[in-house]
Amino acid sequence: MALIxxxxxxxxxxxxxxxxxxxxxxEAGSISQFLDPYSPYLSVNDGELGDKDKTCTHLFFCEICNTDKRIEVEKISW
Structure with missing residues (x-):
């Protein structure tokens, strides 16, 4: 089983x-989409930050006060 x-x-x-x-x-997507110029051409599991095997880092932002935050999302077995 793969982790996604x-x-x-x-x-x-x-x-x-x-x-x-x-x-x-x-939620604005995986942080790797913002940092890597070729990320739109990579699979969803390539080029992620954080603990690559267990988490995926996502960018969240607030439209009201323009605050942004990185959140680690735990991967699941698929």
């Missing part, structure tokens, strides 16, 4: 409260 990120693969949604204004933050 449930957020990247649409299996699960993650909701986080903004640490500044307490509004719900928007």
């Amino acid at each position: 990120c449930p957020v990247c693969n649409g299996v699960k949604q993650v909701f986080k409260a903004c640490p500044t204004c307490n509004k719900t933050m928007e």
Whole structure:
């Protein structure tokens, strides 16, 4: 069985409260999509940051106060 990120693969949604204004933050995708110019051409499991075997780092942002935060999402067996 392979480990996949449930957020990247649409299996699960993650909701986080903004640490500044307490509004719900928007999930903007895996952080590797923002850092690597070739990431749109890689598979979902390539090029991730964090503990590559167990987590996937996602960027969350608040539209109200422009706060952003990186959240580690635990991968699941698939």
